[in-house]
Amino acid sequence: MSRARERLARMRAQLYQLAGLREGGFFIQYDYSASVPETVGVYPEIERLFAGSAGSISELADRILSLRSDIEAARCEGALRMDSMMFPRLDAMAAYAMLRTHRPRRVLEIGSGHSTAVLARALAENGAGELTCIDPSPNKPIDHLKVNLLQRLLQEDDAERVETFEAGDVLFIDSSHIMLQGTDVDIQFNRMFPRLKPGVLVQLHDVFLPDGYPPKWRNRWYSE
Structure with missing residues (x-):
């Protein structure tokens, strides 16, 4: 759109x-x-946390480079788009590398779209892994992918799904971005996160930390 x-x-x-x-x-x-304010700039406390994790970020960058031939093959076959505004190239490459590195048995995506194709491709390259998406109105067709689609809103009972997740499994979130009581973000933060075991990986899309949201997104009132 x-x-x-x-x-x-x-x-x-x-x-x-x-x-x-x-x-x-x-x-x-x-x-x-x-x-x-129109913009909040950088959160210095969060920036220090990122600086303390510089080694992990560098490792992910190195992993992306090591997978460049696989990434290029996925791009040529249309499984990994480099021109998507909704899931830009660096986001796609990072998500792909994360799954190829940690080899999750379970991936739960709240939302769906171009990201789903990237996640499905990474799991296929791994040779194992189950991908489930919860999305009431997918804006991209994903029925051609190996994915269990639950076409509905996230529900409180869905929090139980992550109780069986082990280290390396992935919770991938790209939902409404609105934190209000009873919304999907409320369920994710206050019902799902407390149930996660150590080592489970969580990806939050459209979060710019340690920076705030872009000024042009002000009217969206995202609140994750």
Whole structure:
């Protein structure tokens, strides 16, 4: 969807909501909204945590380089797109390398799309691994992939799915990005995360830490 069409879709949903014709989102009173800055810059405390993990980040970069022939083959076959705005090339290569390195037996993706093709390709190259996606309205066809698609909203009971995850298994999150009581992000953070065993890998997409969200995303009000 183009940026113009996305803006129009958001405006249409807001108008329907204001007119009482359709429930299309949330309106939240915040008395000090004028004090919210356009951008928050860098979070120095988080930046120090990233600096302390520089070795792990460097290892992932080296792993991407070591897999460049496999990545290029996946690109040529259309399994790994380098021109996607929703899942850019570095995101795709990092996700692919992560799964090839840790060889998970289980991957649970909250959401779906170009990322699903990347995850499925990595598991296929590993020769093992089960991929499940929970997405009420996939915006890309994934029925041609080896994936167990649950086409519905994330539910509280889904938190039990991660209790059997072991070290190296992956929880891949690209959902609504809105933290409110009862939303999918609430379930992920407050019901799923506490059940994860040490060593389970969690990927949160569209999080820019140690930077804040881009100023052009301000109207999205993401809150992960």
